[in-house]
Amino acid sequence: xxxxxxxxxxxxxxxxxxxxxxxxxxxxxxxxxxxxxxxxxxxxxxxxxxxxxxxxxxxxxxxxxxxxxxxxxxxxxxxxxxxxxxxxxxxxxxxxxxxxxxxxxxxxxxxxxxxxxxxxxxxxxxxxxxxxxxxxxxxxxxxxxxxxxxxxxxxxxxxxxxxxxxxxxxxxxxxxxxxxxxxxxxxxxxxxxxxxxxxxxxxxxxxxxxxxxxxxxxxxxxxxxxxxxxxxxxxxxxxxxxxx
Ligand code: UDP
Numbered sequence: 579x580x581x582x583x584x585x586x587x588x589x590x591x592x593x594x595x596x597x598x599x600x601x602x603x604x605x606x607x608x609x610x611x612x613x614x615x616x617x618x619x620x621x622x623x624x625x626x627x628x629x630x631x632x633x634x635x636x637x638x639x640x641x642x643x644x645x646x647x648x649x650x651x652x653x654x655x656x657x658x659x660x661x662x663x664x665x666x667x668x669x670x671x672x673x674x675x676x677x678x679x680x681x682x683x684x685x686x687x688x689x690x691x692x693x694x695x696x697x698x699x700x701x702x703x704x705x706x707x708x709x710x711x712x713x714x715x716x717x718x719x720x721x722x723x724x725x726x727x728x729x730x731x732x733x734x735x736x737x738x739x740x741x742x743x744x745x746x747x748x749x750x751x752x753x754x755x756x757x758x759x760x761x762x763x764x765x766x767x768x769x770x771x772x773x774x775x776x777x778x779x780x781x782x783x784x785x786x787x788x789x790x791x792x793x794x795x796x797x798x799x800x801x802x803x804x805x806x807x808x809x810x811x812x813x814x815x816x817x818x819x820x821x822x
Pocket of ligand 1 (some may be wrong): 593594595596618632633634635636638639640653654655656657660661688698713714715716717718719720722723725
């Protein structure tokens with residue numbers, strides 16, 4: 579494939595916790611985390627600055643805890659701790675393949691990682707390090723999607739890449755509905771008004787306010803992340819204007 583320059587200088591990659599669990603149904607599959615680390619290294623080698631937000635749904639979700647009778651805020655803090663576990667697993671996988679990585683947590687945990695300091699995170703990326711933002715926004719009642727849009731805005735990222743199980747945004751779940759249509763481009767308003775399940779409304783609104791395009795792509799295609807960063811491969815792009 580001819581060398582195509584990356585379309586973005588700095589990206590934020592949002593991985594759900596489920597992306598780390600593979601076929602296990604729960605927890606972390608180290609083989610999957612290694613493969614994801616390889617994908618991320620490929621993009622770094624293209625000269626792109628990268629930061630990451632990783633979810634915690636493979637370990638604990640606040641809403642599930644609340645449904646089982648727990649205090650919602652308490653359950654959400656547990657969910658945020660789950661994201662720290664995932665972030666440390668990814669840091670370990672990245673450093674094993676020679677990629678310098680820093681974890682910055684929205685909840686102070688100085689024995690494990692740095693606290694979130696915006697200017698320090700920017701400096702890390704300028705030096706070629708990957709920064710993983712752990713513990714979401716640090717606040718209950720939020721999601722890691724919102725954390726991703728928030729950090730992408732703070733880091734002045736050129737794009738927010740949301741890795742999913744499918745290669746874009748569909749009108750319905752393509753795994754269950756064979757007639758589901760895939761969207762090539764959407765506007766932020768399309769996603770909000772049609773309630774397309776891409777990211778929660780707070781995340782979409784934040785990306786919109788800061789004019790950060792959201793690219794939705796499949797994490798299962800090998801080399802897929804590097805393709806998307808070069809404007810190749812299959813993805814749905816969400817911007818202010820949806821070209822038809
Ligand atoms: N969470 C939170 N505040 C945040 C981010 C996350 O309270 O800013 C909690 C929330 O309970 C959530 C859990 O952490 O259910 C795991 O995050 P999320 O569900 O977004 O992970 P994903 O679905 O991406 O794996």
